[in-house]
Amino acid sequence: DAGITQSPRYKITETGRQVTLMCHQTWSHSYMFWYRQDLGHGLRLIYYSAAADITDKGEVPDGYVVSRSKTENFPLTLESATRSQTSVYFCASRTDYTGELFFGEGSRLTVL
Amino acid sequence: QQQVKQSPQSLIVQKGGIPIINCAYENTAFDYFPWYQQFPGKGPALLIAIRPDVSEKKEGRFTISFNKSAKQFSLHIMDSQPGDSATYFCAALRGNTGKLIFGQGTTLQVKP
Numbered sequence: 001d002a003g004i005t006q007s008p009r010y011k012i013t014e015t016g017r018q019v020t021l022m023c024h025q026t027w028s029h030s031y032m033f034w035y036r037q038d039l040g041h042g043l044r045l046i047y048y049s050a051a052a053d054i055t056d057k058g059e060v061p062d063g064y065v066v067s068r069s070k071t072e073n074f075p076l077t078l079e080s081a082t083r084s085q086t087s088v089y090f091c092a093s094r095t096d097y098t099g100e101l102f103f104g105e106g107s108r109l110t111v112l
Numbered sequence: 113q114q115q116v117k118q119s120p121q122s123l124i125v126q127k128g129g130i131p132i133i134n135c136a137y138e139n140t141a142f143d144y145f146p147w148y149q150q151f152p153g154k155g156p157a158l159l160i161a162i163r164p165d166v167s168e169k170k171e172g173r174f175t176i177s178f179n180k181s182a183k184q185f186s187l188h189i190m191d192s193q194p195g196d197s198a199t200y201f202c203a204a205l206r207g208n209t210g211k212l213i214f215g216q217g218t219t220l221q222v223k224p
Contacts (some may be wrong), residue, residue, distance in 0.1 A: 031210050042118070042201060042216035043156070050210055058211065090155050094212075099144040099205045101212055103155030 003027075006091050006104035014112050019078045021107045023091030031094045032074040033058075033101065034066065036087040043090065049074055081111045115139055116204050118215025125192055126223050133187045133218045135202035140183070142204040146212075147176065147187050150199045159200070160187075192222045 004025040013019050025032065034046040035058075045058030047066040055066050063085060065077045074093075078085055088108050092101040118135045125131045137145075146161035162169045162176045162185065169176045173190040189196055202215040 033212070035214070040121070040216060043214040045211060045213065048211060059213070092155070099146060099161065099207070099212065100158045101148075101156075103157065105153070105155050 004091060004093055004102055004104045006089075006107045008107060009105065010108050012110045012112065013081050015082060016080050019081050019109065021076045021078075021089055021091075021109070023074045023076070023104060025072055025074075025091075025093045025102075027093065027095075027102075028071055029093035029102075030071070030096050032068065033092040033094075034064070034074070034076045035090045035092065036060065037090060037106070038087050046076065046089075078109075081109075083111050085109065086111045115213050116202060116215040118202050118218060120218060121216065122219045122221075124221045124223065127193060129192050129222070131189050131192055131196075131220055131222075133200055133202070133220075134184065135186065135204075135215050136182075136184045137204050138183065139204070139206065141206045143207050144205040145176070145178065145185050146203050146205070147174075148201045148203060148214075150201065150217075156199075156201055189220075192220075194222045194224050196220060197222050 007022045033048040035043040044060045049055045049068045052071050088106045090106050091104045094101045116137050147159045148156035149159040150156040160171045160174045175188040178185045200218045203212050205212045
């Protein structure tokens with residue numbers, strides 16, 4: 001199916017464990033983004049990528065690592081999960097030509 | 113540092129009413145101002161967007177008003193319907209950075 005898909009949709013983990021959230025898009029969009037959504041804070045940008053092998057920090061990058069070896073994939077890794085990283089994570093992509101972001105359906109992460 | 117401030121946090125109106133959601137930004141380099149709509153369990157989706165060279169844009173029942181000198185923009189929903197009940201996010205983009213910065217979100221409930 002065309003579009004942007006995230007996996008897993010739901011994840012429960014424990015403090016200190018490593019977690020990777022996957023994001024895959026089929027449009028070959030140059031830009032990809034990771035946001036976290038928390039009540040009262042809206043959507044906050046964690047990391048973004050302008051192209052394969054080019055990544056940059058957003059507003060709240062601490063505790064997260066990203067990579068982009070292929071245009072279509074943009075995984076987000078929590079190297080040592082903390083309770084404060086309990087959130088809903090959204091991946092998004094966009095073309096070079098418009099500002100419209102296309103979002104995945106989100107990954108709900110709970111860190112116990 | 114919250115570069116885009118959105119208010120109110122929540123809003124309840126009767127069917128047919130005109131809810132208004134306001135946003136203010138700080139960075140005069142922003143050049144694209146979209147609004148996103150999010151239903152529960154889904155990712156946000158683009159609703160309507162405006163660039164700073166126009167003061168108003170309408171798409172169906174949705175209108176953006178833009179005041180460049182005040183660095184403010186707002187979303188008006190005409191003849192609101194229960195199906196408009198959702199969370200609305202304003203955002204701002206500086207084109208050459210690729211980063212879309214979101215406001216905190218407004219949860220709208222339209223009562224039948």
